[in-house]
Amino acid sequence: xxxxxxxxxxxxxxxxxxxxxxxxxxxxxxxxxxxxxxxxxxxxxxxxxxxxxxxxxxxxxxxxxxxxxxxxxxxxxxxxxxxxxxxxxxxxxxxxxxxxxxxxxxxxxxxxxxxxxxxxxxxxxxxxxxxxxxxxxxxxxxxxxxxxxxxxxxxxxxxxxxxxxxxxxxxxxxxxxxxxxxxxxxxxxxxxxxxxxxxxxxxxxxxxxxxxxxxxxxxxxxxxxxxxxxxxxxxxxxxxxxxxxxxxxxxxxxxxxxxxxxxxxxxxxxxxxxxxxxxxxxxxxxxxxxxxxxxxxxxxxxxxxxxxx
Amino acid sequence: xxxxxxxxxxxxxxxxxxxxxxxxxxxxxxxxxxxxxxxxxxxxxxxxxxxxxxxxxxxxxxxxxxxxxxxxxxxxxxxxxxxxxxxxxxxxxxxxxxxxxxxxxxxxxxxxxxxxxxxxxxxxxxxxxxxxxxxxxxxxxxxxxxxxxxxxxxxxxxxxxxxxxxxxxxxxxxxxxxxxxxxxxxxxxxxxxxxxxxxxxxxxxxxxxxxxxxxxxxxxxxxxxxxxxxxxxxxxxxxxxxxxxxxxxxxxxxxxxxxxxxxxxxxxxxxxxxxxxxxxxxxxxxxxxxxxxxxxxxxxxxxxxxxxxxxxxxxxxxxxxxxxxxxxxxxxxxxxxxxxxxxxxxxxxxxxxxxxxxxxxxxxxxxxxxxxxxxxxxxxxxxxxxxxx
Numbered sequence: 001x002x003x004x005x006x007x008x009x010x011x012x013x014x015x016x017x018x019x020x021x022x023x024x025x026x027x028x029x030x031x032x033x034x035x036x037x038x039x040x041x042x043x044x045x046x047x048x049x050x051x052x053x054x055x056x057x058x059x060x061x062x063x064x065x066x067x068x069x070x071x072x073x074x075x076x077x078x079x080x081x082x083x084x085x086x087x088x089x090x091x092x093x094x095x096x097x098x099x100x101x102x103x104x105x106x107x108x109x110x111x112x113x114x115x116x117x118x119x120x121x122x123x124x125x126x127x128x129x130x131x132x133x134x135x136x137x138x139x140x141x142x143x144x145x146x147x148x149x150x151x152x153x154x155x156x157x158x159x160x161x162x163x164x165x166x167x168x169x170x171x172x173x174x175x176x177x178x179x180x181x182x183x184x185x186x187x188x189x190x191x192x193x194x195x196x197x198x199x200x201x202x203x204x205x206x207x208x209x210x211x212x213x214x215x216x217x218x219x220x221x222x223x224x225x226x227x228x229x230x231x232x233x234x235x236x237x238x239x240x241x242x243x244x245x246x247x248x249x250x251x252x253x254x255x256x257x258x259x260x261x262x263x264x265x266x267x268x269x270x271x272x273x274x275x276x277x278x279x280x281x282x283x284x285x286x287x288x289x290x291x292x293x294x295x296x297x298x299x300x301x302x303x304x305x306x307x308x309x
Numbered sequence: 310x311x312x313x314x315x316x317x318x319x320x321x322x323x324x325x326x327x328x329x330x331x332x333x334x335x336x337x338x339x340x341x342x343x344x345x346x347x348x349x350x351x352x353x354x355x356x357x358x359x360x361x362x363x364x365x366x367x368x369x370x371x372x373x374x375x376x377x378x379x380x381x382x383x384x385x386x387x388x389x390x391x392x393x394x395x396x397x398x399x400x401x402x403x404x405x406x407x408x409x410x411x412x413x414x415x416x417x418x419x420x421x422x423x424x425x426x427x428x429x430x431x432x433x434x435x436x437x438x439x440x441x442x443x444x445x446x447x448x449x450x451x452x453x454x455x456x457x458x459x460x461x462x463x464x465x466x467x468x469x470x471x472x473x474x475x476x477x478x479x480x481x482x483x484x485x486x487x488x489x490x491x492x493x494x495x496x497x498x499x500x501x502x503x504x505x506x507x508x509x510x511x512x513x514x515x516x517x518x519x520x521x522x523x524x525x526x527x528x529x530x531x532x533x534x535x536x537x538x539x540x541x542x543x544x545x546x547x548x549x550x551x552x553x554x555x556x557x558x559x560x561x562x563x564x565x566x567x568x569x570x571x572x573x574x575x576x577x578x579x580x581x582x583x584x585x586x587x588x589x590x591x592x593x594x595x596x597x598x599x600x601x602x603x604x605x606x607x608x609x610x611x612x613x614x615x616x617x618x619x620x621x622x623x624x625x626x627x628x629x630x631x632x633x634x635x636x637x638x639x640x641x642x643x644x645x646x647x648x649x650x651x652x653x654x655x656x657x658x659x660x661x662x663x664x665x666x667x668x669x670x671x672x673x674x675x676x677x678x679x680x681x682x683x684x685x686x687x688x689x690x691x692x693x694x695x696x697x698x
Contacts (some may be wrong), residue, residue, distance in 0.1 A: 198672075
C-alpha cells in the first residue's frame, strides 16, 4: 500500500490514525477529542470509526443509532464516503460510523483497503481522524501505516506498554513483509527474523538489515531502511495520574529505537479525567463536557503540536 | 481495575470471577479436558457436583483440586478445598496428617497469608481450619462498610475486591475519601488485631468480581489462640508483615499476567461428523490464546446452529499474522462451547485445544504476541527504573 502522503495533493486531507494495540486505553476518546479540537480550530474534519472489536464511536458523539455506516459504503449501498458522513453537533466535524462486521470478519483484501484509504483521501475535509480500535490485525496495521500521522495511545500499565510496543513491532514487520513480498529470498529472511529465537541470531531490525545487505547488497537494503525510517509513530500516554506515569510512552520509545530502529515522537500525556470516564459510561456526547478540564487541555496541546509539525 | 485483577480475563478466570457461568456437569468435563490441571476450575466443578448432589464425586474433585493447589503453592486455596472435601467425607487422623505433610512439601512463604499457614503445626492447623468458614460473594457486594464493627478476619481465596479507605474530618464528623486499593487472592482484611482493641472499620470493602472468602470471627480466633498460644504470634506476624509484601506481590503478579491481550483474528474450518458434509467456515476473534489453546468468539454473522453442536468437532485454525506472508495453520478440537450475544446477535464462544502445530509456527505465534526475551527484558527493566513507585 502506498503511503497516503505519497498521493497527497493540495486538496486532500491529512490523515491521522489512532491505534495502540490494547483495548480500553482510550483510543476512541482521544480520537474524538483530537477531531473535536481540529474542528474547533476551523479545520473541516471527518472522524472515521474502523474499530474492529466494536464500532461505537458514534456514542461518544451522542449519536445513538447511526443512520449510515461504513458497511453501507463497502456493500455499495452508497457510492461515496461523502454520502455516509453524518453531521455532528460540532460545526466542521462529521462522522463516518463503523461497522465491525464487514471490516473485522470479512477481512477486506489488501487492494480493497488501498481503495478505502484512497476514498478517505478524497473526502472533502482538511483532516481525517481514524480510530483504529484494538489489536494488530492486517486492517489495523495497514490503516495505521498508511496514515500521515501514526498516533499510538497507551496507558501507564504494564500490559498497555507491552502491547503498544508489540503493536509497533508488528507494524514494522508488516511493512517489511509487504516490501519483501516480491523477493522470495528476502521474504524468507524476514520470516526467519520474526521468530524471536531464530537460528541466525537476528534479534534486531538493525541486524536484519545487515543480513539483507549481505544477501542482496546495499541497493536492496536501502529501501528497507528508508521505509522503516518513515514509520515514525507519535506516542500519547493517556490516563496519567502522576509524574512517574508520564514515562510510560518513553519506555516504548526506547525499546522501539533499540530493537526496531524506530524514531518515535512523544506527543505528551493526557491526564486521567474521571469526568470523561463517567460520561462515556453514561453515553453522553464528549462535545458537551467541560472543555477546560485537564484532559481536554492536554489534547488541545497535542493537536497544536501536531499542527505545528 | 489494576493489573493484579487482569489475570481473571482468561477463560478460567472468567468462570471464576462469574462473568461466564457454566451450569452443566458435561460442559465442565469438556472444559476440564482442555485445562485438566487447573485447580481453580476443578474447584468450581466440585462445587457444581455438590450442588447437583453428586457428593462422592464432589469430594473426589475437591480432593484433586486441593492436591493441585498444593502443587501450585496455593496453600489457602488447598485448605479451603480440603475443608469442603472433609465436610462431605470426614477424614481420619491419618488422612489429616497426610494432607498436612503434603502442604509442607508445597509450602510457599512469599506472602504473609502463605507464611501464616505454612508455619502452623498440625494441631494448630486443624484447630484453625475448623473455625474457618468459606463463603462466596457475588460481584458488587459490600462485604464490610465504613463504621462497621471490626470483628472478622477475612482471607481472599479467589476473585478481587476494592478497599476504599476513609478518615473522619475533625469538624462535623464527615468522612473524606483517602485512598483505594485492590485485594486479590491471598490478601486478607479485617482489623481485629491486637485483640484488646475494639475498632470500627475505616474502609468500605466491595467485591469487583465474584469472590470467595474464608472468614474467621474474632471471638473464634481468640479461642483458638487461648488453646494454642503460638497462633497469636502467627496472627501478630501476619498483620505486621502485610504492608511490606503488597508492593512486592503487585510487581510479581503484573509480570505474570501481561499476556494474551491483543485481539487476534482467526479463521476456523469446522469439520462435520457426517462423512461428505461440507465443513463449516467461520471467522472470529481471540483475546485469550496460549500455545495450548484458545478461546474464540465466533463472528455474529455466521449461523453455527446451537453452540452445543460444535463441541467435539475437529477444527483447522488459520491465523493470518499480519507480520507474516504465510498463515499459521493449527489443527485442534473444540472441547467447549457456549452461546453468547455479540452485537445483539446470537453466536458462540468456543474453547479450542490445539493439537498439531509446527515448531516454526509455534515460535512465530510466540513472537507475534510477546517479542523476544531481550525486548521483554528491556521493557521490564525500564518499567522498574522509570515507573516503579
